[in-house]
Amino acid sequence: MKEYIIRFCIPNYEHTTDKRVREQYSILGGALGILCNLILFAGKFTAAVMTNSIAIFSDAFNNLTDMGSSFISIISAKLSNRPPDKEHPFGHGRFEYLASLTIGLIILVVGYKLCETSVAKFYTPEPMDLSPVSIVILLASIAIKGWMYMYNTYIGKKIHSGVNEATAADSISDAVATAGVLAATIAQQFTTLPIDAAAGTIIGLMIMYAGYGIAKDTVNTLLGKAPDKKLIQDIVHMALQCKYVSGVHAIRIHDYGPGRMFGSLHAEIPDTANLVDAHAALDVLEDEIWDKFQIEFNIHMDPLCTNRHMIRHTKKVLDSLIQKEYPWYHTDNLRITAGKARLNIICDLHIPPQEYTPYRLRIIRKHMEETLKKYDNRYRIVLARILPEGRREI
Incomplete structure (x- = not known):
């Protein structure tokens, strides 16, 4: 069904590297999210009123915030596709990451509020009234959220969109949460224990965890995480x-x-x-x-440099430095670029594993650079790789 909707709504849907096609994918995903979450909110709110369940009521407002997230995804799709300008020469693509971060924060807040409200129900429990209609509504909600997970995952992979992948993660979390709400609502009919409140708390924690994961991944990307x-x-x-x-x-x-x-x-x-x-x-x-x-x-x-005499001389200088300053280190894969203004020594450096820390690596680079410049101001060290002793790969 999702492929049919995409083919019907997006001309040239196969050209996913085209910016305008990517934008249309994102807008379609957001529009479907708004429609589905509006239906879910209306259905769950009705079920919450019928059953007097705090878990169902909170789950309904969770869908309302999801609808807001869908609005954000549409806005981010339009903003991120703006062409580069004087102030943003690399474009506005990171709007998608900011949108993912916003979605993650919204999920965190919703999870926290759900936990807060559910914990309060431990102290002020209220009777519940389960009806077949509310069960049908919750089952339908699980099915809709499952479908939303599938189409957001599909779109996310198609256009490599963090927003859709974040929304897919939220959708599957919502489906699990609603399943838990349904189980707790049924179980509450057979006991006086505060199962409804406990279920709401657990679901809130699950939602918070999902929001934390989305926010963390997006922040890492914005900060410049290491490439794959x-x-x-x-x-x-x-x-x-x-x-x-x-x-x-x-x-x-x-x-x-x-x-x-x-x-x-x-x-x-x-x-x-x-x-x-x-x-x-x-x-x-x-x-x-x-x-x-x-x-x-x-x-x-x-x-x-292919001059063997210069290579041997440079290796001798480097080996002398290592033996004097770092006798427990060793270098290999030496090559140099030599010019009148500068001579770059390029090599791999192997160090003891216990010294393989970001702070220690900065100190090593700086000290080796200063020592070589004292020998000859033209010399510069380029450590292509610094590896723990015994490791030979990137």
């Missing part, structure tokens, strides 16, 4: 297939929103290679990375 290791390995492998590239380092990837990723790397080229041909090959490599990963890459060319 598999993606880095694939890019390195692709770069090494280039005729002139003998190695790569300093890979950086910046995420400015779905479909708006930018990256850079240093490609190591023998200094005997033809400059024009090598540059053209790197242009082709940039295009290939875009075609496969939709990441706009800038590749910096590092001309590797």
Whole structure:
């Protein structure tokens, strides 16, 4: 059914890399969310009035906030698709991440309020009256939320949208919560224990946990989390297939929103290679990375020194530094780029595992840089990788 709705509502629905098509997917998902959550709110509110259940009542208002989240997703789709401008040269794609964060915070607040209200019912319990109509409403609500989970997951994967993936996670949490509400409502008919209040509290905690997960993932993305290791390995492998590239380092990837990723790397080229041909090959490599990963890459060319005498001399200098300052470290995979103004020493550094901490790594880089500059002001150290002793891979 979801595929039929998409085909009917979105022209060129297969072109998911097109910004306008992505926007139409997001708007469709938001519109369906508004419609479904409005129906769910009306149904659950009616059931809550009929049964006098605090859990059902809270679940109804949870759907009302979900409807607000759908409005936010539509607005974010329109805003994130705005073209780059003077103040935002990389576009406005991060509006989607801000929308995901907003949804996560809304879920957290709703979960907290549900817990607060449910805990109060431990001290002021009220009688409940279960009816077949309310059971049917809750069962229908579970089915609708299950369908919402499926279509949001489908759209999220189609257009790589964090907003839809966050909404899908919220939908499945709501389905589980409603199932719990239904079970508690039925069980409450056979006991005087505050099952309704307990169920409301548990469901509230589940909702808070889901909101925390969404907010945490989005904040990590906004702060600039490390790119996926598999993606880095694939890019390195692709770069090494280039005729002139003998190695790569300093890979950086910046995420400015779905479909708006930018990256850079240093490609190591023998200094005997033809400059024009090598540059053209790197242009082709940039295009290939875009075609496969939709990441706009800038590749910096590092001309590797092929003078054996200079390489041996530089290795001797580096080994002397390591033996004097860090006798428990060792380096390998040495290569250099040599010019009149600067000589870069590129290598991997292996250190004891207990020293592999962010603070210690900053100290090591700074101290090695200062020591080499004292030897020769042209020298700079480029630690392509710092690895715990015994590890050889990225």
